[in-house]
Amino acid sequence: MAATVTSITPRRSATTAAPTPEPPRRPFRDNPRLILAGIAILLVVLIALVAIANGTSRFSPDFLSEFVLYALSAADLTMLAALVFVLARNIVKLIVERRKALPFARFRAKLVLLLLGMTFVPAVLVLIVGSELMIQSVDRWFNAPMDEILTSANKIAGDYYAERQLLVSDHANRIARALSSVDLGNRDVRPIRDLLAPNVTLQRVQMIEVYRVVPPQAQRGSLPTLEPVVDVAAPALPPGYSRAAADRLAAQALSGARETRSVETLGNSGDLLHAAAVIRAKDGRATGAVVATDYLTGDLAARSRRMTQAFENYNQLRVLKRPLAGVYLSFFLMVTLLILVGSTWMGLYMTKRITRPVQMLAAAAREIGAGRLDQRLEPQSNDEFGSLVEAFNVMASELATSRRKVERSTIELERKHVEVEGRRRYIETILERITTGVVSLDAAGMITTINSAAGRLLSLDRRIVGQPAMAVFDRADLQPIAKLLTSGGRTKGEPSAQEIAIPREGQELHLAVVATSLLAESGASEGAVLVLDDVTPLIRAQKVAAWREVARRLAHEIKNPLTPIQLSAERLRRHFSTAPPPAKALVDECTVTIVGEVESLKGLVDEFSQFARMPSPRTIPTDLAQLITDTISLYRGIFSDVRIDQRFAPGIPLVRLDAEQIKRVIINLVDNAIEAMERRGHIVVETQLDPSNSLVRVVVADDGPGIPPAEREKLFLPYYSTKRRGSGLGLAIVRRIIAEHGGSIEVGNNAPRGTRFTIELPC
Amino acid sequence: MNVQPRTLHLLRVFAVASVLVAIVHAEPDIAVTPIARDGQVLVTFDMTDAFGPDVRDAIQSGLPTTFSYEVELRRVSALFDRTIAQVTMTASVRFDNLTRRYQMSRSIDGRVEDARPTEDQEAVRAWMTHFERIPLSATAALEANGEYYVRVRAHTRPRNAWFFWPWGGAILGHANFTFIQ
Numbered sequence: 001m002a003a004t005v006t007s008i009t010p011r012r013s014a015t016t017a018a019p020t021p022e023p024p025r026r027p028f029r030d031n032p033r034l035i036l037a038g039i040a041i042l043l044v045v046l047i048a049l050v051a052i053a054n055g056t057s058r059f060s061p062d063f064l065s066e067f068v069l070y071a072l073s074a075a076d077l078t079m080l081a082a083l084v085f086v087l088a089r090n091i092v093k094l095i096v097e098r099r100k101a102l103p104f105a106r107f108r109a110k111l112v113l114l115l116l117g118m119t120f121v122p123a124v125l126v127l128i129v130g131s132e133l134m135i136q137s138v139d140r141w142f143n144a145p146m147d148e149i150l151t152s153a154n155k156i157a158g159d160y161y162a163e164r165q166l167l168v169s170d171h172a173n174r175i176a177r178a179l180s181s182v183d184l185g186n187r188d189v190r191p192i193r194d195l196l197a198p199n200v201t202l203q204r205v206q207m208i209e210v211y212r213v214v215p216p217q218a219q220r221g222s223l224p225t226l227e228p229v230v231d232v233a234a235p236a237l238p239p240g241y242s243r244a245a246a247d248r249l250a251a252q253a254l255s256g257a258r259e260t261r262s263v264e265t266l267g268n269s270g271d272l273l274h275a276a277a278v279i280r281a282k283d284g285r286a287t288g289a290v291v292a293t294d295y296l297t298g299d300l301a302a303r304s305r306r307m308t309q310a311f312e313n314y315n316q317l318r319v320l321k322r323p324l325a326g327v328y329l330s331f332f333l334m335v336t337l338l339i340l341v342g343s344t345w346m347g348l349y350m351t352k353r354i355t356r357p358v359q360m361l362a363a364a365a366r367e368i369g370a371g372r373l374d375q376r377l378e379p380q381s382n383d384e385f386g387s388l389v390e391a392f393n394v395m396a397s398e399l400a401t402s403r404r405k406v407e408r409s410t411i412e413l414e415r416k417h418v419e420v421e422g423r424r425r426y427i428e429t430i431l432e433r434i435t436t437g438v439v440s441l442d443a444a445g446m447i448t449t450i451n452s453a454a455g456r457l458l459s460l461d462r463r464i465v466g467q468p469a470m471a472v473f474d475r476a477d478l479q480p481i482a483k484l485l486t487s488g489g490r491t492k493g494e495p496s497a498q499e500i501a502i503p504r505e506g507q508e509l510h511l512a513v514v515a516t517s518l519l520a521e522s523g524a525s526e527g528a529v530l531v532l533d534d535v536t537p538l539i540r541a542q543k544v545a546a547w548r549e550v551a552r553r554l555a556h557e558i559k560n561p562l563t564p565i566q567l568s569a570e571r572l573r574r575h576f577s578t579a580p581p582p583a584k585a586l587v588d589e590c591t592v593t594i595v596g597e598v599e600s601l602k603g604l605v606d607e608f609s610q611f612a613r614m615p616s617p618r619t620i621p622t623d624l625a626q627l628i629t630d631t632i633s634l635y636r637g638i639f640s641d642v643r644i645d646q647r648f649a650p651g652i653p654l655v656r657l658d659a660e661q662i663k664r665v666i667i668n669l670v671d672n673a674i675e676a677m678e679r680r681g682h683i684v685v686e687t688q689l690d691p692s693n694s695l696v697r698v699v700v701a702d703d704g705p706g707i708p709p710a711e712r713e714k715l716f717l718p719y720y721s722t723k724r725r726g727s728g729l730g731l732a733i734v735r736r737i738i739a740e741h742g743g744s745i746e747v748g749n750n751a752p753r754g755t756r757f758t759i760e761l762p763c
Numbered sequence: 764m765n766v767q768p769r770t771l772h773l774l775r776v777f778a779v780a781s782v783l784v785a786i787v788h789a790e791p792d793i794a795v796t797p798i799a800r801d802g803q804v805l806v807t808f809d810m811t812d813a814f815g816p817d818v819r820d821a822i823q824s825g826l827p828t829t830f831s832y833e834v835e836l837r838r839v840s841a842l843f844d845r846t847i848a849q850v851t852m853t854a855s856v857r858f859d860n861l862t863r864r865y866q867m868s869r870s871i872d873g874r875v876e877d878a879r880p881t882e883d884q885e886a887v888r889a890w891m892t893h894f895e896r897i898p899l900s901a902t903a904a905l906e907a908n909g910e911y912y913v914r915v916r917a918h919t920r921p922r923n924a925w926f927f928w929p930w931g932g933a934i935l936g937h938a939n940f941t942f943i944q
Contacts, residue, residue: 154860161861259880263862308825308861315824319817320921 042338050331069323072330079337086344087116103362104355111354115347120340127336131329138325142318154311157304161273164294165261169275171205172260172292176277184212184279184288189230196232199292206272206295207233209246210279212288213254226250226289237295238269249276250289270298357385361392373400437511437532440518441469441485443525457511457532459504477502484515485528499535507713510536537739540716544736547718551608559605562598569594611718611729617658617740624655624662624696624761628685631666639679644670647686655696655763661737666700668730669757673702676755689763696763703754712747793936797836797913798896802903804848805896806834808915808936814888821921822858822865822887829855830891831918836899839910839939847911848900854891871897907944912937 052068090112097105175196182192196208211226226247233241245264253260253276264272272293279288296304317324360377367375373396379389428451431438437454441447447469455461458481464472473482480500487496495516502509512533518526573591576584625648632644666685673683681703688697707715718732738745743761750756791813797806810830822828832852838845853870867890868878881887905911915936 157861158863162863165862259882262880263859263864304861308859312825312860315820316826319821319824319826323922 042342046335046338069326069330072327072334076330076333076337079334079341083337083341083344086341086348090344090348104359108351108355111351112347115351116344119343119347123336123339123343127333130332134328134332135325138321138328142314142321146314150307150311150314153307157307161263161271161296161304164296165263165273165275168205168273168292168294169261169277171199172275172277172290175199175208175292176279176290179210179279179288179290180281184210184229192230193232196230200232200234203234205292206237207231207241207293209243209250209291209293210288211247211250211290213286224254224286226254229288234295238266238298240266240269241272245272245274246276246291246293249274250291252276253278253291254286254289265301266298268298268302271296271301357389361388364392364396368396368399373403435534437530437534439469439530439532440527441530442527445469445527447472448527453534454530454532457509457534458502477504481513481530484513485530487515507709508536509534510539537744540735541739543717544732547732548611551611551718552613555605555609558601559609562601562605566595566598569598607729611733611736614733614736617661617737619656619658619741621654622657622659622662624652624657624687624698627657627659627662628666628687628698631663632670632685634667635670635674639674641680642674642677642683643681644683644685647684649687649689652687652689652696653763655761657741657761658737662741665734665737665759666698668734669700672730673700673704673755676704677702678704681754690760694763695760698759698761699756700759701750701754701756703750703752706749706753706755707747715747716745791917791934793832793915793917793934795913795915795936795938797899797911797938797940799902799905799942800896802901804836804899804902804905804913806836806899806913806915807895807897808832808834808913809894810892810917810934810936813892813917813919813934818919819884822856823860825858825860826921827855827857828891829853829920831920832894833916833918834897834899835914835916837912837914838906839912844912847904850897850899852894852897854894856887856891867891902942902944905942905944907942909942910939911942912939 094105094109094112098109178195179192182195184192192210196210199205199208209231210229212229214225214227216224228243228247231243245262249260249262260276262274264274266272272295274291274293276289276291278286279290281287357377364375364377375396376393377389379386379393431449431451431453434451435453437457438449438451439447439454439458440449445468447464447467450460450462450465458478460472469485470482473479473485480498480502484496484498484500495514497512497514499510499512502511512535514531515528516531517528520526569591573587576587578584579587625646628646628648632646635642635644670683670685673681677683684699684701686699686701688699689695690697716731716735718729735745738759738761741761743759745757745759748756748758791810793808793810795806795808797804799805810832813830818828830853832854834850834852836847836849838847851872853873854867855869856865856867858865864880864882865884865887866878866880867887869876869890881890899913917934917936919934
């Protein structure tokens with residue numbers, strides 16, 4: 001027996017306060033008690049029908065041919081309609097299910113067809129064969145010998161009655177003729193009785209009743225009546241005899257009716273055969289009537305009745321053969337239809353009972369596959385399906401437990417992932433913000449990350465991520481890094497550091513590169529990390545510091561002998577003031593030269609001293625635009641062929657700076673520009689705001705001849721000058737001032753021509 | 764139309780067979796004659812071809828045999844005809860095979876009007892199928908020059924119905940008349 005699985009119900013928490021809804025009513029097909037009750041009612045109906053069919057002979061033909069046959073036919077048609085409906089409905093359902101590709105639709109269709117085939121074909125065959133047998137057996141009821149026997153028996157009984165009636169009629173006629181000469185109106189009836197007595201005593205008849213005609217009264221239209229005169233009866237007559245039948249028959253005979261005989265049944269006592277005859281006078285006038293009665297005993301009458309009854313029953317069966325056969329065939333058809341309807345319904349029901357648990361298992365499996373692991377099936381049987389459902393529930397429970405563990409692990413992993421992600425973002429942010437370049441490589445030598453600083457320092461963009469590092473660093477300027485990586489790979493975890501110089505836009509970029517191999521716990525290489533530090537400012541500072549020391553020593557060593565040299569030269573000039581003119585002229589010329597050069601050397605030494613002893617800037621918030629305006633105003637009207645424009649970006653905040661030093665920087669740059677343009681051209685001084693980097697830029701651009709890239713880095717070195725005059729310390733001082741303000745200065749080409757100095761100051 | 768000789772022959776055979784079947788199985792019919800006399804609508808009707816072998820066999824077998832007639836006087840109407848009067852006549856007979864007598868009876872609307880025995884089968888046929896001057900309605904209920912008809916529906920019992928579809932139709936008789944006063 002298939003398991004009955006009512007529904008898929010997710011397990012709910014027992015703590016829910018809401019009232020539990022009333023369970024849905026189970027349909028009839030899911031209620032075995034109702035099914036059994038229905039089967040019992042059907043059986044009772046069938047038994048009743050069988051009883052009715054068996055007892056139809058006791059009912060009237062109308063009951064058979066109308067009520068029973070009608071009821072059976074109606075039941076047949078109803079069941080046929082039910083069968084067609086059930087079949088059509090389920091065929092449509094199967095077609096729809098198959099079109100919708102519902103699970104088990106094909107299986108259900110096959111199962112239903114199989115069950116129908118197994119029941120339909122045998123049932124129809126049994127119906128056909130059984131009907132034929134039934135019709136033949138009904139036909140066999142009416143065979144010739146039986147027909148002959150019953151007809152003969154009926155004829156014997158009927159002839160006997162007819163003969164006895166004929167005899168009684170003859171006696172009645174004979175007695176009537178004998179009484180024709182008797183005065184029936186005489187009060188003395190003894191002669192009549194004497195005349196009649198021999199007929200009774202000789203048992204010709206059992207009773208004789210004589211009537212006389214009473215003439216009609218004076219009223220017109222009245223008919224003659226009969227009046228009993230005398231009756232003679234044998235003592236063998238049964239009790240309970242009445243004269244009514246004889247009186248009626250006498251009157252009937254007197255009226256001239258053809259029917260002058262009658263049979264009076266006394267129940268079990270027998271039959272009375274009456275015959276009437278009219279007594280007529282010699283002139284033909286009716287004077288009376290005589291009724292002769294013969295008695296057939298109860299046994300004889302009963303036997304005759306039984307013979308006739310058998311004949312009548314036989315003939316009635318023959319007459320009602322068709323409706324009778326119809327009743328049996330209808331009943332047979334009804335049973336067949338009952339079987340078909342029942343088997344069809346049962347087949348469909350069993351199919352559903354078989355497929356539904358599987359369907360529900362499949363549905364529950366789909367639910368579990370979709371992640372709803374709280375699905376459970378409710379087994380209602382202890383058979384294999386029940387075990388299957390139980391195993392399914394155990395599986396679902398274990399899956400749910402595993403799922404919970406996995407979920408807990410997932411949550412923990414997610415938490416860790418979030419933590420790691422946060423850390424990664426933190427490190428990434430740091431890497432993005434720091435000026436140190438970081439490039440990481442995987443074990444295969446592919447670049448996995450590169451931060452902005454590294455990209456900027458190495459002039460690489462992020463598209464190199466995923467490319468082999470050796471291919472990327474194969475570029476001419478980056479080959480030192482490739483060599484470092486190669487050598488770092490051999491050191492096995494020991495960081496290898498190297499300072500390399502990379503040409504960048506005509507300048508040298510000094511990078512301190514450290515390559516560190518990443519080793520797993522097993523010692524296997526997991527890649528490498530390149531850390532790049534821009535040490536160019538440091539080197540510059542070191543150079544500046546070295547130059548300052550040189551300048552300080554030069555100033556100290558040179559300045560000290562200059563004053564005695566100058567004084568000595570002036571002393572010589574005074575001593576030779578009285579000398580002859582040629583000598584005096586020579587001395588004057590020499591001493592002037594010496595004093596001039598000493599003065600020049602003093603100026604040079606002063607500049608060196610100033611460079612060496614430049615004070616730290618005292619910064620205060622300053623309006624940079626106003627400072628530039630004030631500075632540029634110094635040039636107003638001095639150089640007629642030089643045009644100086646100012647462009648200030650809006651919204652520039654106050655910048656902490658030493659106004660005097662920055663003023664000196666601007667003057668130095670503008671002087672250099674005017675000198676480079678040979679005092680003819682166009683200079684632009686502008687400010688720019690970079691809020692994302694918290695920087696303010698001051699740009700001084702000219703349209704002079706420009707500076708070759710090779711010369712640009714040297715510009716900021718002390719004692720380097722492209723001018724014929726000058727100490728070569730201007731731009732060195734400028735760089736130092738800007739550096740001490742925490743900024744930077746770069747030189748580049750101006751578009752379309754000229755030089756462009758860009759100062760970046762923090763704001 | 765070109766008809767093959769063989770097809771023509773088959774059609775002829777079918778036609779002859781149909782006529783023979785119609786003759787052998789003559790359908791019962793009811794001849795209805797309504798008359799108005801002495802302030803009454805009287806109906807005489809006679810059911811022909813109803814006393815066939817089946818009915819005779821049924822009577823001879825001793826089965827009580829009944830012919831019921833529903834006689835209706837109806838007024839012709841445009842939509843639904845209206846019944847003016849209705850009478851149900853019943854004629855029954857039972858044959859006693861022992862005494863060889865027929866016991867006949869007639870009733871009108873369930874009321875036994877007459878009963879008599881007979882030995883004559885023809886008398887039985889007439890008793891069962893022929894009704895003379897059955898009073899149906901008073902002419903006072905009729906409208907002058909009105910169109911009426913008398914419909915007689917006969918049912919015979921026992922029904923010798925066949926298997927599976929026992930519902931047979933009634934035998935119908937019909938006669939129109941115009942009531943002229």
